Amino acid sequence: MDTTRILSESSQRKTICIEGSFEGNTSPAIVILEKKPFSGQNLKNILNTESILSKDFINDIYGNYECFPKLEYNGIKTTIIHPATEKHIKKFESQPIHLVEETPELYESITYPHLQTEQFDLTWVHNILEHKSEVDRIVFEDSDPTNGFILLPDLKWDGKQIENLYLVGIVNKKGIKSLRDLTGEHLNLLKNVMEKGCNAIEEKYKLPRSKLRVYLHYQPSFYHLHVHFTNLKYDAPGIYTEKSHLLTAVINNIELMPEYFQRATLPFVLKETDKLFLKYEEKGVVKKC
Incomplete structure (x- = not known):
């Protein structure tokens, strides 16, 4: 190389x-x-x-x-991305970052329109869900089209060492991009992912639910709903408060208020070269030092 x-x-x-x-x-x-x-x-x-x-x-x-x-x-x-797009390069490039406090109004006026035109290709996700690739890596599968999901090791994990265990649950249902789309109608889906995902991990890796960190990212790295499962001891990328939301807290918030994630202000981090950052900068929400 x-x-x-x-x-x-x-x-x-x-x-x-x-x-x-x-x-x-x-x-x-x-x-x-x-x-x-x-x-x-x-x-x-x-x-x-x-x-x-x-x-x-x-x-x-x-x-x-x-x-x-x-x-x-x-x-x-060793993880290889090839061919890598400009979005991939910016994702891994070290650069100044900024915290955005995204209100529902900012989501509707800036973030959502951006997502309609700029996001990672989801072909690789659909390949997993349709059993076109990575079939041998599947740890657990619930084939229900509404509440089901596929659980498999994240690319960051070698699938062997429990100390840095990292799996991801990808839901079967298409069209749910992120936390912002979740409402009361998705409670059964979220509870199913939590329950069956934790059970599958305990059965295969002997790691009980009390030793797992189960969470969602906002903003996510790709816009098809997925849940992260990591060893609680593992200092995984993106586990900090400005990025991660525990799945149990997500479920509880929706139970208290079905439209919670359509009404809440959600924080997230942006890199200065991200196109979304430029759009927030144009509106005066953030600015470079």
Whole structure:
């Protein structure tokens, strides 16, 4: 791969995101590299005589070394997006961000019209729902057209290490873009995703509901309703208050007021190069420093 630039990197999450192109193909590509978390099951395969230790220094009882385990325990999780669109590149590019307090009026006048013309292609989502791709990755499926969903590992997870467990539940019903579309008529759907999703994860991965973080994003990364399931211990991207909404809280809010998400002010974060940011800037809602 020929590297064009580093889009972003995080020492906290041990990730780096690179833009480039592959030999013989000029279409841009995004490669995301992530160091895997340690698994207690593999410790005995790392802390043994087959690993190589390179000494940094020793001072009294303290010693610093660099450890080189066997190749199979030193892998890097790699995600490739190819061909990558300009929207993909902007999504992963590090840049200044701003918090928008979106009122129902701002949603109707700015956000919603924007979504009608600018959003990620959903072909890959429909391929999953129609069993055209990723069938072997499905963990659970409820085929009911109204309240059903498909549960499968998120691309950020290797599907193995429970420490950073991350699955996503994609609802079968089309036309529900985000939190803003949810009303009382969707309560059965949301409760079904919560109940059956948690049960499926406990059955397969032995992680009970009390150790799961189940939530929705606003704004979501793609506009077909989906729910995130992560290990509560995992510091997953997008779990902070300006982005995530616990599914139990979403259900409770709708039970209290069926039109809650049509009336509420919802916060979300925008990058300065996002086209939606430019539209909010034109209206004087946000401004660059």
